[in-house]
Amino acid sequence: MKIVNLEWFTKDEAFPFFIQYGGHDEDTDLHKHNGFTEMVIVLEGNATHIVNSESFFIKKGDVIVLNEGTGHAYKNPNNFKICNIMYRHDILPSAAQDLRTSSEYRILHAYSSKLSLSISSFKYVLSLISAMIDEHKRKLKGYQAMLISQFLSLVVNLSRQYDITEKGMTRNQMYLTNVISYIEDHYNEPLTIEKIAAQTDISARHLNRIFQTYYQMTPISYLQTIRLERACSLLTQTDLSISEISGECGFNDSNYFTRQFTRAYGQSPKAYRLSRISYQHERNGRRVVL
Numbered sequence: 001m002k003i004v005n006l007e008w009f010t011k012d013e014a015f016p017f018f019i020q021y022g023g024h025d026e027d028t029d030l031h032k033h034n035g036f037t038e039m040v041i042v043l044e045g046n047a048t049h050i051v052n053s054e055s056f057f058i059k060k061g062d063v064i065v066l067n068e069g070t071g072h073a074y075k076n077p078n079n080f081k082i083c084n085i086m087y088r089h090d091i092l093p094s095a096a097q098d099l100r101t102s103s104e105y106r107i108l109h110a111y112s113s114k115l116s117l118s119i120s121s122f123k124y125v126l127s128l129i130s131a132m133i134d135e136h137k138r139k140l141k142g143y144q145a146m147l148i149s150q151f152l153s154l155v156v157n158l159s160r161q162y163d164i165t166e167k168g169m170t171r172n173q174m175y176l177t178n179v180i181s182y183i184e185d186h187y188n189e190p191l192t193i194e195k196i197a198a199q200t201d202i203s204a205r206h207l208n209r210i211f212q213t214y215y216q217m218t219p220i221s222y223l224q225t226i227r228l229e230r231a232c233s234l235l236t237q238t239d240l241s242i243s244e245i246s247g248e249c250g251f252n253d254s255n256y257f258t259r260q261f262t263r264a265y266g267q268s269p270k271a272y273r274l275s276r277i278s279y280q281h282e283r284n285g286r287r288v289v290l
Helices: 094-100 103-108 119-138 143-167 171-186 193-197 204-215 219-237 242-248 254-265 269-289
Strands: 002-005 017-024 031-034 037-051 054-059 062-066 072-087
Touching: 017 037, 017 119, 017 143, 031 072, 037 119, 054 062, 072 119, 072 143, 072 219, 119 143, 171 193, 171 204, 171 219, 193 204, 193 219, 204 219, 219 242, 219 254, 219 269, 242 254, 242 269, 254 269
Parallel strands: 002 031
Antiparallel strands: 017 072, 037 054, 037 062, 037 072
């Protein structure tokens, strides 16, 4: 397994901290961190996240913390844009002792503390990391103190959100969390609203109502979105035929799949694949020139 060192990103031993915008267009190799922790905030798109021997679907608005020695990789990325924050815990000042001793501090220490942000929290986090990246790039006088202050603001906000999610989740939110997980794990199966609702103890009608209240779409619409996003990945990452991709993504009829894909993306699956291949060739060409 590949070993990644913090020194690859920053040579500053006195300030072991690095932040950047990034993303992946292709699968990454399984690797682990040596002597540092990485926080990942998903800004756009989705991917399959491999952590040790397990696989998880991650998407826009998710926050993941990966400790030293945890093996991970990304597979089937689709428009996958992220912010990476890499740090050693000794950068946290003694002033944060109340955070260190809190159970909420788990957000910094365990992959199981993965957090899916609300829309308002996500917007706040976006503004905060934008300011952090600006500080990190400009390196004006006092930038290290400013970055630590901003990072602590981020950590406290995420810790509070994690605490609210874990301890204050309403019954409806618990239903929806189970439904979301079920859809993401079984999107390629023949699902109906009744079958999805059967994963909870509420009716299909009530599930539709609370799902639309929280997500502004129905469970079936969400299922359709997941299937189409997966189709985008297969179109660009594999040589499977349109018919095969249709079946892999849970569409029994390839003509129906083509109609739905065209409606969602403004072009047919074949045209989408050709446009992405053309883009990759152009980008690879630029790399050769550079």
